[in-house]
Amino acid sequence: MTVSSPHAALLPLKIIATGVALPPGRVDSSALDTLLNKPAGYVEKRSGVLHRFHATTEASQAELASQALKDALARQHLPADSIDLLISASAVPMQALPCTAALILKVSGLPSGTPGFDINCSCVSFITALQVAAGLLNTGIYRRIAIVSADLVSRGIDWDDEESSLIFGDGAACAIVERGDGSSGILSSLVETYPEGSDLCEIQAGGTRRNPRAGISDRDFLFHMKGKQLFRQAAALIEGYLARLLASSGLTLAEIATVVPHQASHLSLEHMRRRLGVPSEVLVDIYRYHGNQVSASIPTALHTAFTTGRVNPGKPVMLIGTAAGLTLAGMVLLP
Amino acid sequence: MTVSSPHAALLPLKIIATGVALPPGRVDSSALDTLLNKPAGYVEKRSGVLHRFHATTEASQAELASQALKDALARQHLPADSIDLLISASAVPMQALPCTAALILKVSGLPSGTPGFDINCSCVSFITALQVAAGLLNTGIYRRIAIVSADLVSRGIDWDDEESSLIFGDGAACAIVERGDGSSGILSSLVETYPEGSDLCEIQAGGTRRNPRAGISDRDFLFHMKGKQLFRQAAALIEGYLARLLASSGLTLAEIATVVPHQASHLSLEHMRRRLGVPSEVLVDIYRYHGNQVSASIPTALHTAFTTGRVNPGKPVMLIGTAAGLTLAGMVLLP
Numbered sequence: 019m020t021v022s023s024p025h026a027a028l029l030p031l032k033i034i035a036t037g038v039a040l041p042p043g044r045v046d047s048s049a050l051d052t053l054l055n056k057p058a059g060y061v062e063k064r065s066g067v068l069h070r071f072h073a074t075t076e077a078s079q080a081e082l083a084s085q086a087l088k089d090a091l092a093r094q095h096l097p098a099d100s101i102d103l104l105i106s107a108s109a110v111p112m113q114a115l116p117c118t119a120a121l122i123l124k125v126s127g128l129p130s131g132t133p134g135f136d137i138n139c140s141c142v143s144f145i146t147a148l149q150v151a152a153g154l155l156n157t158g159i160y161r162r163i164a165i166v167s168a169d170l171v172s173r174g175i176d177w178d179d180e181e182s183s184l185i186f187g188d189g190a191a192c193a194i195v196e197r198g199d200g201s202s203g204i205l206s207s208l209v210e211t212y213p214e215g216s217d218l219c220e221i222q223a224g225g226t227r228r229n230p231r232a233g234i235s236d237r238d239f240l241f242h243m244k245g246k247q248l249f250r251q252a253a254a255l256i257e258g259y260l261a262r263l264l265a266s267s268g269l270t271l272a273e274i275a276t277v278v279p280h281q282a283s284h285l286s287l288e289h290m291r292r293r294l295g296v297p298s299e300v301l302v303d304i305y306r307y308h309g310n311q312v313s314a315s316i317p318t319a320l321h322t323a324f325t326t327g328r329v330n331p332g333k334p335v336m337l338i339g340t341a342a343g344l345t346l347a348g349m350v351l352l353p
Numbered sequence: 354m355t356v357s358s359p360h361a362a363l364l365p366l367k368i369i370a371t372g373v374a375l376p377p378g379r380v381d382s383s384a385l386d387t388l389l390n391k392p393a394g395y396v397e398k399r400s401g402v403l404h405r406f407h408a409t410t411e412a413s414q415a416e417l418a419s420q421a422l423k424d425a426l427a428r429q430h431l432p433a434d435s436i437d438l439l440i441s442a443s444a445v446p447m448q449a450l451p452c453t454a455a456l457i458l459k460v461s462g463l464p465s466g467t468p469g470f471d472i473n474c475s476c477v478s479f480i481t482a483l484q485v486a487a488g489l490l491n492t493g494i495y496r497r498i499a500i501v502s503a504d505l506v507s508r509g510i511d512w513d514d515e516e517s518s519l520i521f522g523d524g525a526a527c528a529i530v531e532r533g534d535g536s537s538g539i540l541s542s543l544v545e546t547y548p549e550g551s552d553l554c555e556i557q558a559g560g561t562r563r564n565p566r567a568g569i570s571d572r573d574f575l576f577h578m579k580g581k582q583l584f585r586q587a588a589a590l591i592e593g594y595l596a597r598l599l600a601s602s603g604l605t606l607a608e609i610a611t612v613v614p615h616q617a618s619h620l621s622l623e624h625m626r627r628r629l630g631v632p633s634e635v636l637v638d639i640y641r642y643h644g645n646q647v648s649a650s651i652p653t654a655l656h657t658a659f660t661t662g663r664v665n666p667g668k669p670v671m672l673i674g675t676a677a678g679l680t681l682a683g684m685v686l687l688p
Contacts, residue, residue, distance in 0.1 A: 029492050075568075079561040103544075109452075114445045114509070114559025115576070116551055116677035117473040124548035133544035133680070135474035135481045138452040146470045153488025157364050159542060170561045174449070207494060209438075209468035213459035216451055224449025224559045226414040226505045229574045233410075236565045241450070342451035345468070 027268065028205060028352060031152040032198025033329075034162075036321040037090030039082050039190040040308075041073035041170075050184065054177075061184050066284025070187025070309030072172040079112045080121040083168035086190035087126055090164070096194065098127050103160045104134040107147035107167045109313040109342070110174070111136065114225060122166060139209070140219075141280055141341035143167055143313045144320075145349050148195070148337075149207045155197040166192045169312035174221050176240035185283050186241070187309030191317035205334065205350040206267035210259060215344030218248040249285065252340040256293065259346045260338075267350035269334055271296070274350070276328045280339025281305040281315040290338075302328065315339075329353045362603065363540060363687060366487040367533025368664075369497075371656040372425030374417050374525040375643075376408035376505075385519065389512075396519050401619025405522025405644030407507040414447045415456040418503035421525035421649075422461055425499070431529065433462050438495045439469035442482035442502045444648040444677070445509070446471065449560060457501060474544065475554075476615055476676035478502055478648045479655075480684050483530070483672075484542045490532040501527045504647035509556050511575035520618050521576070522644030526652035540669065540685040541602035545594060550679030553583040584620065587675040591628065594681045595673075602685035604669055606631070609685070611663045615674025616640040616650040625673075637663065650674075664688045 046069045047062035054061065062068055073082065083106065091098060104126070106119035113121070119134030139146040144167045151163045168190035175183050222228045223238035264271060277300055279290050284305065291301055302319045311318060316339055323329050331353055338348035381404045382397035389396065397403055408417065418441065426433060439461070441454035448456070454469030474481040479502045486498045503525035510518050557563045558573035599606060612635055614625050619640065626636055637654045646653060651674055658664050666688055673683040 029494075075566050104546075110449045111446070111473070111560040113562045114556035114574075116475045116555060116680070117444075118560070119474075120546050120548045120551045120678040120680065123546055124551050130547050130549060131545045134546045134548075134678075135472060135478070135544070135680075137470060137472055138446070139454075139470035140451045143470070149494065150485050150489065153490075153492045153494070154485065155488075156492060157488045159364075159484065159488070173561050173564055173566045209470070210466045211439075211455050211458055211469045212465050213455045213469075214465060216455045216459050220451060221449035223564070225446040225453070226508050227448045229508055229558070230571045231410050231508045231574075239449075239564045239566075343455040343469075345451070345455065345470075 028203040029152050030156060030197050030200045030203040032196050032202045033193050033353065034196055035090040035094035035096060035194040036324050037086050037093055037192045038318050038321045039085035039089060040071045041077055041082060041188050043072050043074060044069050045072050065184035066305060067185060067309045068306050071189060073170050073188045079168050079170050080125050082190040083122045083166045084126045086168065086192040087164055087166050090192040090194050099129050100162055101128055101132060101164045103163045104128065104132060105147045105151065105163060105165045106134065106136045107143035107165050107313060108169050109138065109140045109143060110169055110221065139341065139345055139347065140343055141312050142339045142345055142347035144316045145337050145339065145347040146209060148349060151195050152204050155195065162194060162196050164192060164194045166190065167313040167317050169314050171241065171312045174239060174241040176242065181245045182241055182243045185310045187311050189308060189311040189314040189318055191314050191321055193317055193320065202353050205352055206263055207349040208263045208266060209345065209347045212255060212344045215248065215251045218244045218251065218344060219342035251344055253289065255346060263348045269350060273334060274336045275333035276300060276302060276323055276335045278302045278316060278319045278323055278335060278337045280341065281308060281310055281319060282340065283310060363538040364487050365491060365532045365535045365538040367531050367537045368528050368688065369531055370425040370429035370431060370529040371659050372421050372428055372527045373653050373656045374420035374424060375406045376412055376417060376523050378407050378409060379404050380407050400519035401640060402520060402644045403641050406524060408505050408523045414503050414505050415460050417525040418457045418501045419461045421503065421527040422499055422501050425527040425529050434464050435497055436463055436467060436499045438498045439463065439467060440482045440486060440498060440500045441469065441471045442478035442500050442648060443504050444473065444475045444478060445504055445556065474676065474680055474682065475678055476647050477674045477680055477682035479651045480672050480674065480682040481544055483684060486530050487539050490530065497529065497531050499527060499529045501525065502648040502652050504649050506576065506647045509574060509576040511577065516580045517576055517578045520645045522646050524643060524646040524649040524653055526649050526656055528652055528655065537687050540604065540687055541598055542684040543598045543601060544680065544682045546678050546680045547590065548678065550583065550586045553579045553586065553679060554677035586679055588624065590681060598683045604685060608669060609671045610668035611635060611637060611658055611670045613637045613651060613654045613658055613670060613672045615676065616643060616645055616654060617675065618645060
């Protein structure tokens, strides 16, 4: 269906460009079979990933983010100096101080003086950043905002934990947004945080909690997940959450043309597919060739949706994900 | 002077409550004289700080943030369940994943499901968070937002570096904001990032840059500052920056009733006082009794301005600070 525009409850927002970046190192599941002493086909079957990309330990998160930004600019022939705010919307920062946006700006080619700050809502940072960007654009303080999500989760993979180690990939993606003319925008947007699940998915190092003064070990730098509990908590919440998101959009599930989910895992995507009951062409699934790219998954999948003709004017797009926190975030966009 | 309201260019925003929290451990400069083998009076003279507060190594950043939030709620008799978004606006996070907002929500007493995310713009995070909150409140997505800034910089003090070690204190502060009726709000708001100065003030650990895979040492967890270069770069930029901030507010410096600066250092406050040429009652200076509390400095000083009768309807208030990044941020508010 096509929603007639301008829509009464539409918060104006227009995505004018998207772009992506991947580190050069492709890691095939077959290579991991050998590395981890598993039978041929084991890792692909267990993870649902054919290959993912891992940066070298020297590679820079800011450089990868900057590549995605430059890709978005180049695809739509936008000049770098037309960006008047850079939002870094990654889960794990580059360092504790300053914010990652400053470090991205440094290598981005954007003019010195361009403002930047970080928004962090773990794996769904991109959705909250879109919400924030829409608010700012409608104030008139900014006219064109670049949102970049970049995560190098390979730095935190715990190779002793089979469940999480096989699914993760590095990556970056960017969306450039404007207010637009009011014919496109956000129909609904909903973030819910259930902090009783904050320890189900975490990296404890990185700030005031674990450090040489408070005590730290090398394992604190690794990603740890209690997969079953996480899945159980998310599964218990998703039904009600989805109903609330749709209700505030004024649409039914059947009216959503394209669903861009977080690419959390094979299991989570299967669950989403069954739960939504949507045909596979509606659900954007890039997991098999990227793995879970943390905050970069949603904008990378959105870029794929744009470049494969699955984002069309007047056809509603839903972004949705569950994330460490535990946070559920979603948005219904009218492109 | 009093600005007549409603103002043409005013972005509606109303600060309805503020609150603060300090860890119990007061560190007197006289005690540091003894500890650091300095003559009596040395630390106070060198730093300009009489005392600051340092948390124990067991203390939780989220708990301190939560105390500031509860203080703000209690002072204005606001129920916890009336907050519909929590923004954590701290410089250094609690851990790499999930975001600090989730960890604050967990101990806050706010209902499960209340959304939260982080905004990070190092020491001026509170100013960018206010800008973001104003945008979101004017979309109608949220009606009442709590912004909390909490930093435990004592975990990263390099006691071998005299310049930075003597000035820092821990703390947290909160502001609760609504859209209001349009008679109060933001007259201008300006953020500028000059990333060529990103290495003048940093903590390199905490993310993808320094960790066991990329290489790390205990010193990477410490705050490092190139004070002279930082001061030189900030001093070269501040004049033009201030002119731009004022121009977009439509006010002159003489029309600003109260200036709430970042409490960076004795020197920076002196420079701000001279540069602005404002009487000392206009400039809110809490540095002597708090030190530099990183992101908590500006909202703690703002709370002091409110509780000492220096924020009055129709009388413009300027928030301003320079921060790691290097970022300059400021805002002219009509309370």
